[in-house]
Amino acid sequence: MSSLPIAGTTPWIRIADARDHLGGAVEVRGWVTHHRSSGKVQFLVLRDGSGLMQCVAGLKDVSTDDWEAAARLTQESSVVVRGTLRADTRAPGGVEMGLQAVRIVALAEPYPISPKEHGTDFLMDHRHLWLRSTRQQAILRIRAEVVGAFRDFMDREGFLLVDSPIFTPSACEGTSTLFETTYFDQKAYLTQSGQLYQEAAALAFGRTYCFGPAFRAEKSKTRRHLIEFWMMEPEWAFATLEDVIALEERLLVYTVGRALEARAEELKSLERDTTKLARVKAPFARMHYDEAVARLHAAGLPFEWGSDLGGTDETVLSEQSETPLFVTHYPAAVKPFYMEPDPADERLSLSCDCLAPEGYGEIIGGGQRMASLELLERRIDEHGLPQEAFEWYKDLRRYGSAPHAGFGIGVERTLAWIAGLDHVRETIPFPRMLYRLRP
Ligand code: 4AD
Numbered sequence: 001m002s003s004l005p006i007a008g009t010t011p012w013i014r015i016a017d018a019r020d021h022l023g024g025a026v027e028v029r030g031w032v033t034h035h036r037s038s039g040k041v042q043f044l045v046l047r048d049g050s051g052l053m054q055c056v057a058g059l060k061d062v063s064t065d066d067w068e069a070a071a072r073l074t075q076e077s078s079v080v081v082r083g084t085l086r087a088d089t090r091a092p093g094g095v096e097m098g099l100q101a102v103r104i105v106a107l108a109e110p111y112p113i114s115p116k117e118h119g120t121d122f123l124m125d126h127r128h129l130w131l132r133s134t135r136q137q138a139i140l141r142i143r144a145e146v147v148g149a150f151r152d153f154m155d156r157e158g159f160l161l162v163d164s165p166i167f168t169p170s171a172c173e174g175t176s177t178l179f180e181t182t183y184f185d186q187k188a189y190l191t192q193s194g195q196l197y198q199e200a201a202a203l204a205f206g207r208t209y210c211f212g213p214a215f216r217a218e219k220s221k222t223r224r225h226l227i228e229f230w231m232m233e234p235e236w237a238f239a240t241l242e243d244v245i246a247l248e249e250r251l252l253v254y255t256v257g258r259a260l261e262a263r264a265e266e267l268k269s270l271e272r273d274t275t276k277l278a279r280v281k282a283p284f285a286r287m288h289y290d291e292a293v294a295r296l297h298a299a300g301l302p303f304e305w306g307s308d309l310g311g312t313d314e315t316v317l318s319e320q321s322e323t324p325l326f327v328t329h330y331p332a333a334v335k336p337f338y339m340e341p342d343p344a345d346e347r348l349s350l351s352c353d354c355l356a357p358e359g360y361g362e363i364i365g366g367g368q369r370m371a372s373l374e375l376l377e378r379r380i381d382e383h384g385l386p387q388e389a390f391e392w393y394k395d396l397r398r399y400g401s402a403p404h405a406g407f408g409i410g411v412e413r414t415l416a417w418i419a420g421l422d423h424v425r426e427t428i429p430f431p432r433m434l435y436r437l438r439p
């Protein structure tokens, strides 16, 4: 293995910046994705994480040692190359390197992932390597953009980032999906949602949000469920259900717009039909739970008033809409204990889910929080939750209670929709699913 860099003062550049160095000599450090030789000319395609670059060497362009080194390169070998850059419309990224020197950093063993079709399980078992593929790189770049958009948007709206804890003493979203762990001599749970802590934060700072992982022991093996997923949760003091619905709408318009602009190339490589995303403009469609039930009946589904929308129901509703769809006023019985009742019908709650179009279904859950201490205590009992664990939470109603509302938006489901993926498993670097904890 040779030392880095090759020699001399050639600048080490990222492939993404190659256009700024046309005509100049540069160094690139990366991995070989393709190699072929015609006897007198060798072609390499390198990946450095920022892009792909084709490199070409004629027999006379490089030393004999370098020529032989290049000839030994296997897929995924790591290399440092030096050469001059020229524009070439046929090359990926539009820039080609004329090689002057090649250093092998590490020759790779025969690479297990080949261009042939592999099954999903095989690819998931090799997720640590699969991340190197063009498709996975496109998806994860869009993910980073979506997360950046979420946070930038909230910052601009005047919300303060306040992190919620991961170890929690009690349930937020119901006890059935809690992951229990030991916390010295106590029991603790991995957080299902940072919401309750955001309520405390919002009553301290007015407008806050957290961004972090959430854990749910959901025995669901669907294209929408992960055991560990990432969520952004804004909370807003003195705001109502209507205020957060408007906020969600602005957030989604901004996020989709930014992905379309900043990640156009990646969306194209995923063959995403972006004309559908371009239609994500305010105002979004919205319907009351009662109307959703009527629509489901009209579609021939045997849906019972009072139950929660299931995956198929959401698919049917969200297929009928071009924009995201807000479904409001779910029955209190299918929502967690903290939802404010609907003053127009006490059986319902001031809740709202946002369903992504094209059949994707729920990407946001939220609503207005319960203001009354008395009712809150009753609901905690009805849900079989221990009052002591919620004393601190009840303090928020004792000291300067105010109406407040918020929501949680899941990164993976939002990304699956924006990137046009049919399963959430590719939306997170290392998915945790019902039957998958490795790698
Ligand atoms: O609807 P959920 O359960 O809402 C809450 O957790 C609220 N406490 C949020 C709040 O108001 N602060 O979850 C919110 C979102 C869902 O709409 C979905 O996008 C995502 O989190 N989500 C999941 N994503 C992947 N896999 C799972 N198992 C998910 N469960 C929820």
Ligand code: MG
Pocket: 353, 362, 364, 365
């Ligand atoms: Mg939900």
